[in-house]
Amino acid sequence: MAGFLRALCYSQVLVFLLSITCSAAKEFLVGGKTNAWKIPSSQSDSLNKWAESSRFLVGDSLVWTYDKEKDSVLKVRREAYISCNTSDAIEEYNGGNTKVTLDKSGPHYFISGADGHCEKGQKVIVVVLSQRHRLVGVSPAPSPSEVEGPAVAPTSDASSFKAGYLVALGVLVGFMWM
Structure with missing residues (x-):
């Protein structure tokens, strides 16, 4: 009986440690580099290519750097994104160093x-996964009807999950040998 309770306690410690290591919100520099918020030089230079290779979760933030005298960032609805309608923005950012928290x-x-600029390709779709994907580490691909444009295939940021798992496993094994 004592062995069972000990194993149960260790497993709870493991789950707790995993949740701590996997739950930190991240900041993403849009495009992966400073001043990437510009008209793309080619389709392969599109910010959607960058977004497809990133995994965004609720609580993460996007950071844009750009010349505030020449540009701005508009958060818009799907229809405005497709038509490049700049007159009906949900939010407008024009400070040159913009940080937007992904809240849903x-x-x-x-x-x-x-x-x-939008008509020439300066736009991006970011698909955000729910908080439950932070612990699970598995993400469903979005429905094509949800996103207009190139397919967005979320990827797993397995490196932080694996590192957290290995640390927690090491702690668990260490307790078992005590």
Whole structure:
């Protein structure tokens, strides 16, 4: 009986440690580099390519750096994203160093507020997963009807999950040998 209780206690410690290591919100520099918020030079340079290779969770933040005298960031609805309508923004950011916290799951649409930039490809769709995916480590692909544009296939940021798992497993094994 004592062995069972000990194993149960260790498993609870393991779950707790895993939840701590896997729950930290992240900041993403849009495009993965400073001043990436610009008209792409080619389709392969699209910010959606960058977004497809990233995994965004509720609580994470996006950070844009750009020349505030020449550009801005608009959070828009799907229809405005498709048509590049800059007159009906949900939010407008124009400080040159913009940070937006992703507060709900689903697709988030951003376009440039500079004349003609959106039409030339300066826009991005970010698909945000719910908090429960932070612990599970598995993410469903979004429905094609949810997102207009290139398919967005979320990827697993397994490195932090594996590191947390190994630390927790090491602690658990260490307790068992005590």
